[in-house]
């Protein structure tokens with residue numbers, strides 16, 4: 369009898385066995401000394417919750433809205449590059465699982481399946497995350513493609529104009545386009561489920577970047593490619609340019625400072641994502657849950673405050689809501705589910721988090737996810 373999967377950590381273990389090492393470590397690891405990666409988790413662990421009893425918690429509501437759209441719970445799938453290398457067609461499977469669960473899915477600029485492939489495979493609208501490239505014409509085309517695909521929100525990522533170094537990425541030889549080396553071919557061949565999913569996938573290289581990725585004669589590392597393509601001149605004035613191309617809902621991701629949060633609100637964005645990129649960018653940046661309350665205080669209700677960084681359970685999500693987030697996003701938790709079992713694994717991640725959130729609400733005396741406040745946090 370196989371051991372049942374009871375939490376996201378189990379899905380991570382399964383993904384580690386099933387996904388080729390280079391891709392698993394790309395998803396799993398952080399930048400430099402991984403101080404921020406670890407801080408995201410440690411900060412969640414330091415928060416204690418107040419247990420309440422005798423509150424009649426039989427009927428609990430997890431439903432809310434994000435950017436005015438109803439969702440079954442305050443959770444969304446974060447944009448993750450190279451998702452389709454964790455499992456063939458990963459972006460399509462992720463978007464499908466999210467749609468079935470009633471939560472938003474955000475597609476990355478650096479996805480393997482293209483905007484159009486995801487649009488053709490999934491009926492429910494998804495969000496699109498944009499990286500601003502030095503080539504503004506190409507960036508404009510990306511945004512226009514998202515508009516043509518009827519994406520329901522545009523997420524501008526602000527915290528990766530220059531990439532924080534991830535040692536494992538370099539040691540594993542991650543490249544653009546993804547290449548097969550003698551070293552990783554053996555690893556890939558020993559992952560039959562993964563290999564089968566890749567054979568059937570509609571895309572195995574960066575679907576949105578036709579004409580942008582070098583041919584195999586001139587392979588570059590991911591970091592080299594980003595240095596050449598991403599625009600480090602990105603600044604607040606660019607928002608006007610983006611607004612002119614994209615009239616719909618606009619989210620800025622990568623806000624970690626109350627001052628920047630205020631500027632984002634001043635520029636009229638519909639939402640911000642408080643994020644340190646999952647501990648993959650500025651190492652020694654604070655844990656996102658530690659800065660969240662000051663950012664919520666800085667912006668009030670001028671913009672919706674979304675949150676990510678370290679969420680692996682419904683308890684974590686509950687703590688983020690208690691600290692003032694409107695909803696949380698999951699990056700690694702999503703990828704572990706995907707790498708472990710494809711769409712079923714993503715569904716399992718989401719449903720685990722849903723059940724954990726619901727039980728945590730019950731044990732803290734909460735019946736409505738929209739009414740969780742910092743009262744639920746234990747203060748000695």
Ligand SMILES: Cc1cc2nc3c(=O)[nH]c(=O)nc-3n(C[C@H](O)[C@H](O)[C@H](O)COP(=O)(O)O)c2cc1C
Pocket residue numbers: 394395396408446447448449450476477478497525621643644645646647648676677678679697698699700701703
């Ligand atoms: C493998 C991986 C790839 C990522 N790629 C992107 C990306 O393409 N665009 C982006 O805005 N954020 C990207 N992120 C950051 C996530 O959107 C999110 O901020 C982060 O994963 C949240 O932390 P968590 O992984 O602890 O949940 C990526 C994260 C991971 C783990």
Ligand SMILES: CC(C)CC(=O)C(=O)O
Pocket residue numbers: 448449450478528590594645648
């Ligand atoms: C390809 C990368 C730029 C995607 C990303 O944002 C990341 O790996 O964190």
